[in-house]
Amino acid sequence: MPNVRIELSKDGSHTLYSESQGSYYHNPNGAVEESIHVYFEQSGIIGALRGNKPVSVMEIGFGTGLNLLLLANLALKLESSSAVTFTSVEAYPIGFDQAQQLNYRDFLEHPELFDQMLPVFSGLNSGGEAITLQKIGPVQAVIHKCLFDDFEPGAHHPAPFTHILHDPFDPVVSPELWTPEVFARLKSLSSDEAVMVTYGASSRARAAMAVGGWFIARAPGALGKREMTVASMAETSLDGLKRLNEHRLRERWRAGDF
Numbered sequence: 254m255p256n257v258r259i260e261l262s263k264d265g266s267h268t269l270y271s272e273s274q275g276s277y278y279h280n281p282n283g284a285v286e287e288s289i290h291v292y293f294e295q296s297g298i299i300g301a302l303r304g305n306k307p308v309s310v311m312e313i314g315f316g317t318g319l320n321l322l323l324l325a326n327l328a329l330k331l332e333s334s335s336a337v338t339f340t341s342v343e344a345y346p347i348g349f350d351q352a353q354q355l356n357y358r359d360f361l362e363h364p365e366l367f368d369q370m371l372p373v374f375s376g377l378n379s380g381g382e383a384i385t386l387q388k389i390g391p392v393q394a395v396i397h398k399c400l401f402d403d404f405e406p407g408a409h410h411p412a413p414f415t416h417i418l419h420d421p422f423d424p425v426v427s428p429e430l431w432t433p434e435v436f437a438r439l440k441s442l443s444s445d446e447a448v449m450v451t452y453g454a455s456s457r458a459r460a461a462m463a464v465g466g467w468f469i470a471r472a473p474g475a476l477g478k479r480e481m482t483v484a485s486m487a488e489t490s491l492d493g494l495k496r497l498n499e500h501r502l503r504e505r506w507r508a509g510d511f
């Protein structure tokens with residue numbers, strides 16, 4: 254189990270600080286606020302739920318489960334009839350005792366979702382099954398306890414995914430999750446019009462995405478962060494955003510600029 258302590262972020266929602274990684278799980282300026290902006294507004298998930306389109310989410314880094322809770326809460330709040338699935342990968346799950354202390358009930362219009370999610374943490378810590386299935390409100394969730402390198406979607410939620418929530422620790426702490434190979438793998442698991450979002454906005458991360466085969470755009474970051482990144486294989490999915498020059502980014506990567 255990771256060595257984490259619970260902290261309040263500035264919007265009053267909890268986040269975790271990992272002592273071993275020296276890193277927060279969310280933006281300390283507002284865990285819930287940042288997650289909503291980066292992973293739900295900028296990804297187009299809110300629009301897809303409003304339009305009752307199928308939403309098949311893949312997340313890297315389950316952590317506290319906040320993104321799953323927010324997804325289920327939004328689907329209920331928007332009275333969406335979308336079929337919604339959520340697949341996530343977590344190599345080092347937090348314990349049930351830590352999870353149940355998180356104050357996310359207070360940030361949901363449907364607080365019962367938090368109680369529906371807690372058994373996921375028992376499943377992840379049972380030492381047995383590597384895959385935990387749980388229905389959270391209208392969302393069918395499948396959490397894989399493994400390194401992303403070992404992740405196989407399998408029969409539970411066959412790819413392709415429509416939305417990729419890339420939410421690992423930052424590239425200094427988890428460099429292995431910001432490589433062209435990881436982004437190429439995510440591309441291979443995604444539908445043609447899928448959108449991938451991440452809080453990361455470094456040129457190096459964006460170049461790795463470009464080498465991995467994605468079109469890339471910048472979007473305004475959350476809570477005082479200047480930028481975040483939105484990517485897709487369909488240029489039309491990035492309409493209205495400021496596009497980056499993927500060709501140039503690939504050249505710079507190959508020239509060893511980063």
Ligand SMILES: C[S@@+](CC[C@H](N)C(=O)[O-])C[C@H]1O[C@@H](n2cnc3c(N)ncnc32)[C@H](O)[C@@H]1O
Binds near residue numbers: 278314
């Ligand atoms: C920034 S936190 C995720 C935050 C999470 N989405 C949330 O809302 O709480 C990154 C997570 O990635 C997990 N992780 C680190 N390396 C990993 C790897 N190689 N494969 C899968 N998960 C990994 C960490 O244990 C941590 O829970």
